[in-house]
Amino acid sequence: MDWTNYRSVAFDELIAADGRPRPAAGHLVRYLAKLSDRDVASRQVAASAIARMSGITFTVYSDGRNVDRPLPFDLIPRVLARSEWVRTEAGLKQRIRALNMFIDDVYGEQRIFKDKVVPASLLANSVNFRKECVGVKPPLGIWAHVCGSDLVRDADGKLYALEDNLRIPSGVSYMLENRIVAKRVFPELFETCTILPVDEYPMQLYETLAALSPRPGETPVIVLLTPGVFNSAYFEHTYLAQAMGIELVEGTDLFVGDDDCTYMRTVYGPRRVDVIYRRVDDLFLDPEVFKPDSALGARGLMRSWRAGKVALANAPGAGVADDKVVFAYVPKMIEYYLGEDALLPNVPSYLCTDDDERRYVLDHLADLVVKPANESGGYGMLIGPRSTKKQRAKFKKLVVADPRNYIAQPTLSLSTVPIVTPRGPSPRHVDLRPFILSGSSIYVTTGGLTRVAMKRGSLVVNSSQGGGAKDTWVVDLEDAV
Amino acid sequence: MLSRVAENLYWFARYVRRTENMARLVGVGSQLQLDLPRSVKFMWQPMIDTVGVAALFKTRFPDAAAVPTDVDVMRFLLLDEGNPSSLRHSVDTAREMLRSIRDTLPPQLWEVVTDLHMFLGEDADRLVTRRNRVDLISRIVDGCLKISGLVTATVSRDIGFQFMQLGTAIEQADMTTRIIDAGASGLVAPRKEEDRETFRNLQWMAVLSSLAADQTYRRHVRQRVTGEHALRFLLQDYDFPRSVHFCLSRAQRMLAAMPPRPEVEKRLGKLVDAIQTADPAALVAKNPASFMDEIQVQLSALHGAVAAGYFSVVEQVASAQQQSPAAA
Numbered sequence: 033m034d035w036t037n038y039r040s041v042a043f044d045e046l047i048a049a050d051g052r053p054r055p056a057a058g059h060l061v062r063y064l065a066k067l068s069d070r071d072v073a074s075r076q077v078a079a080s081a082i083a084r085m086s087g088i089t090f091t092v093y094s095d096g097r098n099v100d101r102p103l104p105f106d107l108i109p110r111v112l113a114r115s116e117w118v119r120t121e122a123g124l125k126q127r128i129r130a131l132n133m134f135i136d137d138v139y140g141e142q143r144i145f146k147d148k149v150v151p152a153s154l155l156a157n158s159v160n161f162r163k164e165c166v167g168v169k170p171p172l173g174i175w176a177h178v179c180g181s182d183l184v185r186d187a188d189g190k191l192y193a194l195e196d197n198l199r200i201p202s203g204v205s206y207m208l209e210n211r212i213v214a215k216r217v218f219p220e221l222f223e224t225c226t227i228l229p230v231d232e233y234p235m236q237l238y239e240t241l242a243a244l245s246p247r248p249g250e251t252p253v254i255v256l257l258t259p260g261v262f263n264s265a266y267f268e269h270t271y272l273a274q275a276m277g278i279e280l281v282e283g284t285d286l287f288v289g290d291d292d293c294t295y296m297r298t299v300y301g302p303r304r305v306d307v308i309y310r311r312v313d314d315l316f317l318d319p320e321v322f323k324p325d326s327a328l329g330a331r332g333l334m335r336s337w338r339a340g341k342v343a344l345a346n347a348p349g350a351g352v353a354d355d356k357v358v359f360a361y362v363p364k365m366i367e368y369y370l371g372e373d374a375l376l377p378n379v380p381s382y383l384c385t386d387d388d389e390r391r392y393v394l395d396h397l398a399d400l401v402v403k404p405a406n407e408s409g410g411y412g413m414l415i416g417p418r419s420t421k422k423q424r425a426k427f428k429k430l431v432v433a434d435p436r437n438y439i440a441q442p443t444l445s446l447s448t449v450p451i452v453t454p455r456g457p458s459p460r461h462v463d464l465r466p467f468i469l470s471g472s473s474i475y476v477t478t479g480g481l482t483r484v485a486m487k488r489g490s491l492v493v494n495s496s497q498g499g500g501a502k503d504t505w506v507v508d509l510e511d512a513v
Numbered sequence: 514m515l516s517r518v519a520e521n522l523y524w525f526a527r528y529v530r531r532t533e534n535m536a537r538l539v540g541v542g543s544q545l546q547l548d549l550p551r552s553v554k555f556m557w558q559p560m561i562d563t564v565g566v567a568a569l570f571k572t573r574f575p576d577a578a579a580v581p582t583d584v585d586v587m588r589f590l591l592l593d594e595g596n597p598s599s600l601r602h603s604v605d606t607a608r609e610m611l612r613s614i615r616d617t618l619p620p621q622l623w624e625v626v627t628d629l630h631m632f633l634g635e636d637a638d639r640l641v642t643r644r645n646r647v648d649l650i651s652r653i654v655d656g657c658l659k660i661s662g663l664v665t666a667t668v669s670r671d672i673g674f675q676f677m678q679l680g681t682a683i684e685q686a687d688m689t690t691r692i693i694d695a696g697a698s699g700l701v702a703p704r705k706e707e708d709r710e711t712f713r714n715l716q717w718m719a720v721l722s723s724l725a726a727d728q729t730y731r732r733h734v735r736q737r738v739t740g741e742h743a744l745r746f747l748l749q750d751y752d753f754p755r756s757v758h759f760c761l762s763r764a765q766r767m768l769a770a771m772p773p774r775p776e777v778e779k780r781l782g783k784l785v786d787a788i789q790t791a792d793p794a795a796l797v798a799k800n801p802a803s804f805m806d807e808i809q810v811q812l813s814a815l816h817g818a819v820a821a822g823y824f825s826v827v828e829q830v831a832s833a834q835q836q837s838p839a840a841a
Contacts, residue, residue: 261613270616280616285515297516297826299672300772 033064033072033457040459043189043447045110056113056507059225063218064108069456076107076452079217083209103206104500106451109214110462110482114228114508120183120191120466121476123376126366128179128468131196131353133369135175138352139165149368150361153385157436158352159406160199162314164321165349168338171244172472176353177345178237178309179468180204183480184379185447192379192444193362194463198346198354200311204233204467205268206501207481208275214503226508228478233467234275237309240471241276244343245306252306255281255296259312259328264496269311283312288332294342307343308333314348356405356439357383380442384435393440394431397424400440402431415491417443446491449502451484461485463493464504479504519676520824521614526664526680528607532629533657534688534723535564535600538695539590540650541723543643545700545715546583553712554702557586563695564598587641591649592633600653601633619667622660629656675767679819682767686760687812689724689747690805696720697740697801717743724755740797748788757808761785774822780815787811 038047046057053061064072083105112120137144138155145152155161180201182194211230215222238254245252258269260282273280285296286305295302315322317329336342352358360381363374382389382400393400402414414427431438450457466480482502483493493499538560546555561570573589574581581589593599608626615623632652633640640649661681668674700716703709718738721727724747733750734742750756754763761784768778787808796804 274616279515281515282517282613285517299514299516299519299676299823302826 033067033069033452035061035065035457038450038457038459040448042445042459042461043185043187044459045112045185045447045449045462046108047450054111054113055509056505057111059507060109060111060221060505063221064457072107072452075217079105079107079213082213082216103495104486105210105213106460106484106486106500106502107217108450108452108457109218109503109505110449110464110479111505111507112479114506114510116191117479117506120376123193123374124181124466124468124476125474126370126372126375127181127193127196127362128176128470128474130362130366130369131179131198132174132176132470134358134365135198135347135350135353136173137369139168139175139349144365144368147368149364150358151385153436154357154361155352158355158358160314160349160351160355162349162352164334164338165347168347168349170347171246171340171343174470175347175350177240177244177347177470179470180465180480181468183376183464183466184444185464186444189447190377191464192377193359194379195356195359196354196362197465199351200313200346201465201467202265202268202311203465203481203483203495204477205271207467207477207479207504208233208271210481210501210503225505228506228508230478230504233477234272236469236475237272238276238278240469240475241307241309241343241345243471244345246340246343247306253279253296253304254307254309255279255286255305257281257283257286257308257310257312257329259283259316263311265311272309278309283316283326283328283330286330286333288330288336292332292336292339292341294330294333294336305342307345309345314351317344317348354406356381356403357385357436360439379444382440384431384438384440390431390435393438394428396440397427399443401443402427402438402440405437405439415443443491449482449484451486451500451502458488460488461491461493462502479506514672514676516824516826518614518617519673520820521610522617522673523676523680523819523824525607525610525614526677527684528603528610529657529660530681530684531688532600532603532607533654534685534692535590535598535603536650536653536657537725538692538723539587539600540647540654541719542700543646543650544722545719548715549712550708552704553708554704556700556702557583557590559695559698559700560590561586562698563691566596566598569596583643584641587646588637591641592637604629604633604653617673619663622663625656625659625663629653632656672771675771676823679764679767679771682760682764683812683816683819685755686757686764687809689755689757689760690808690812692720692723693744693747694802694805696723697797697805713740714738720747726753726755729753741794744793744797744801748791748793758785758788761788772823774818776818777815777822780811780818784808784811784815 035047040047046053046061048054134144138161144150145155176198178201180197180203182197183191184194185191207230241254242252255278256269256273258266258280260266263269270280279296281296286294287297288294294305296305310317312328316326318331318333319326319329320331321334334348337344337348359378360383363378366372366374382393384390384393393402397414398416398419400416404412407413414423446461446463448459449462451460462482462484464480464482467477469475482504483495483499484502485491485493486498486500542557542560549555561567570589574585589596589599591600594601596602604626608630611618611623611626639645664677696716696719700719703712717740718727721730721738721743726747730743730746734746736742746753747756749758751758753759761781764781765785768781791804
């Protein structure tokens with residue numbers, strides 16, 4: 033693989049501006065340089081074949097049909113130095129502690145609003161605030177047991193937090209599968225460098241969930257609640273249920289008894305369920321409380337949860353902190369609840385509810401990224417530098433009509449990692465989604481899922497919009513062989 | 514084991530077995546047709562009647578004067594998506610059943626079923642022509658046998674496996690009675706009186722080969738094929754895996770390892786009695802059809818008891834605690 037002409041317009045994760053590999057990636061880049069084009073191509077074919085065989089797919093609804101599409105996998109891993117990762121991990125742990133304290137406060141005393149650190153109006157207009165959760169005390173005071181935070185690296189080489197997914201973050205199965213593929217394709221590298229393992233995640237998740245059981249001392253009955261085969265993340269649901277050895281259930285498999293306990297229907301009769309890792313949105317969880325026509329959840333589930341008879345992860349209502357406006361206040365939350373400075377910087381955000389900031393946003397639409405507060409999947413946003421006049425006019429109207437629903441951020445020049453192309457390595461923009469588990473302790477995945485925009489120049493990494501994935505290596509340089 | 518998963522495993526096994534039997538039946542009919550002299554007419558109608566889609570067939574071909582061609586009938590039996598007994602419908606239903614329980618079974622199963630599904634969807638018009646028919650039938654039968662093989666060779670003998678076995682046993686018992694029914698009600702219609710005896714036995718031969726039983730029959734019965742012997746073999750043989758008795762006693766063995774449901778045991782016991790006490794000679798002398806109907810009704814009641822006992826869990830918590838052992 034020929035690196036001589038490889039240049040990136042942004043900060044590149046593997047190759048420094050002078051064309052030399054970064055220290056953590058040195059081993060990998062030199063190894064790849066020794067491979068012929070044919071070697072590289074055949075390994076890429078092998079990698080895709082392994083990925084297809086193991087059934088790594090996500091489901092896309094198009095042309096009125098559901099299609100299982102393989103997630104594009106690129107051969108070249110993204111490499112992070114362990115020393116940097118240790119700092120990032122500490123920042124992520126700090127973040128999730130503050131976020132959980134915030135959610136607990138929102139549904140409890142609401143001190144942070146009374147102390148005017150965060151404006152109370154935020155709550156009044158939050159689409160993810162659930163009044164049904166007020167006063168509930170979930171086990172360990174934790175609401176967001178599983179968090180997927182998106183990190184991006186800007187031109188200055190620093191990692192920034194872009195958003196925290198606290199509702200039902202997905203993608204961890206791709207992280208695990210990508211590693212399996214990489215090990216099969218680059219066994220030599222795994223022998224010679226110290227690449228930290230990622231495969232303890234399912235066990236860690238199991239223990240996080242088990243700690244929530246309302247019947248401590250007994251082996252907990254844990255289930256994963258899926259919306260079913262037509263959900264885009266169904267592959268992940270089956271993958272995690274299998275990896276943890278727990279039952280994969282659908283809403284119709286569950287019912288809540290007169291004793292407020294939750295049961296699943298088995299061939300032996302009803303069996304009590306202690307913990308539900310739910311991958312169904314809040315509003316579909318319980319037709320008794322939320323959408324009355326939802327068949328994805330179970331009638332009475334909220335009653336059971338409020339009575340403390342079943343644990344839900346993530347807790348209903350945790351999404352109140354998964355809002356791009358709330359995001360802007362995370363550094364203040366860290367200061368308020370923990371008395372610490374944020375270790376991991378936020379991507380700077382302009383709040384459209386603030387008169388001055390809104391004026392700035394409207395005047396600089398061509399330079400900013402404008403995002404709706406509660407969309408995910410990269411939908412409904414405006415990327416200023418690539419927008420048309422017409423699109424900017426449309427967003428101007430949207431922001432003025434509903435300022436609470438929009439934030440703006442400077443357009444970051446997301447860092448790049450090379451991907452394999454027929455014309456040699458070529459830079460593509462990436463982000464990084466580590467997963468953070470909160471239970472009796474906090475666990476962060478080693479690295480995370482690197483999502484990559486497969487189209488040249490594109491900044492959109494979402495799988496639903498043509499993004500792919502890479503393996504992510506955290507390499508210990510001190511321990512190199 | 515979740516009731517939903519058990520139910521899907523059970524139906525998956527049933528539809529796979531139904532597909533295989535249906536393919537064999539159509540294949541044998543096709544072959545039989547070629548063996549008949551001009552004076553003897555082959556009748557598709559009994560096959561259509563026996564799988565319970567006569568009324569639908571009539572709506573497809575309402576004009577009594579315009580006799581449907583051989584290819585019309587094939588397309589109806591094999592590929593018609595609106596025909597709940599067609600091969601394609603059975604394969605697609607098996608695939609839908611499997612979709613949500615994929616994670617509980619070996620992944621190759623999904624590949625085999627998807628392959629069958631694609632195959633039947635691909636080039637339908639070419640498939641039903643007489644020249645390609647043998648290929649079509651053998652490809653379907655092979656696919657079904659591959660599924661059965663994968664299941665017996667790689668699936669853990671847990672409660673899920675027992676539900677699949679139960680489904681297979683009930684479906685095979687049902688299909689065996691239906692194929693007997695089709696044979697007995699006259700797949701061939703000789704125009705001359707002297708042909709009657711010869712071709713009646715020929716159709717019993719066809720029934721045996723539809724159930725892959727011809728060779729075993731010859732080895733075990735060592736008599737020329739007659740209605741009485743064929744019927745005794747297919748209903749009451751202890752060792753042949755597609756005899757009704759064999760299927761029912763396998764179901765009984767499966768039930769012994771499953772959570773007890775008295776209603777299911779009662780129904781099954783009654784069926785075993787009816788099969789064991791049947792008199793093949795007397796049945797052949799009149800017409801076995803009404804007896805076969807009776808067995809089918811009882812099998813359907815057995816299915817009803819299985820569904821009520823295992824698949825629809827009553828939301829009663831008090832009784833739940835007692836009947837809920839640690840394993841699920």
